[in-house]
Amino acid sequence: MSEPTSMPPNGTQPPLYQNPMNFSAGPANPYDRKPKRLNKRNLIVGAVAALVMFGFGMGAVSAGTTPPVAVEPTPASTVTVTAKPQINTVTVTKTPQSCIDALDKASAVIGVMSKAFPLASQAITAAGGRDVAGLNSVTSQMNDLNSQLAAASPGLVASVQSCRSSQ
Numbered sequence: 579m580s581e582p583t584s585m586p587p588n589g590t591q592p593p594l595y596q597n598p599m600n601f602s603a604g605p606a607n608p609y610d611r612k613p614k615r616l617n618k619r620n621l622i623v624g625a626v627a628a629l630v631m632f633g634f635g636m637g638a639v640s641a642g643t644t645p646p647v648a649v650e651p652t653p654a655s656t657v658t659v660t661a662k663p664q665i666n667t668v669t670v671t672k673t674p675q676s677c678i679d680a681l682d683k684a685s686a687v688i689g690v691m692s693k694a695f696p697l698a699s700q701a702i703t704a705a706g707g708r709d710v711a712g713l714n715s716v717t718s719q720m721n722d723l724n725s726q727l728a729a730a731s732p733g734l735v736a737s738v739q740s741c742r743s744s745q
Contacts, residue, residue, distance in 0.1 A: 677744065686734075690727045690730060694723050
């Protein structure tokens with residue numbers, strides 16, 4: 579059997595524009611197309627855009643190239659001031675002691691609460707591993723923290739209320 583005449587001898591396909599069966603590929607020679615003409619509107623818009631870009635480019639180039647101008651120093655003038663200095667009295671409000679007490683008690687409560695987070699992690703680990711002895715140990719430590727927290731909390735609430743009422 580002989581091969582078709584449109585196939586090259588090495589078996590590869592010719593480009594689409596050379597394939598005689600491909601009607602959507604355009605003309606057989608891509609250079610047979612008519613060149614598009616520029617209309618006046620496109621020509622004017624292109625020229626204006628080129629001038630604007632040229633202007634911006636020149637402005638950007640010339641903005642940083644100005645050499646510094648040397649300024650001659652002016653002679654120093656002597657001024658004598660005979661005005662009396664003014665002393666301004668400033669009233670500073672002091673933080674009430676009840677607010678300082680509230681901050682101290684809040685710090686104590688936060689310290690107790692910060693010890694509870696690692697214990698909660700240990701409790702979860704012990705529960706996941708079905709470690710009864712570990713859970714009992716964590717429970718007794720949490721009970722100690724709860725008693726410390728119960729002792730610190732009422733004083734904190736009273737101190738915060740006293741601080742807020744002093745303002």
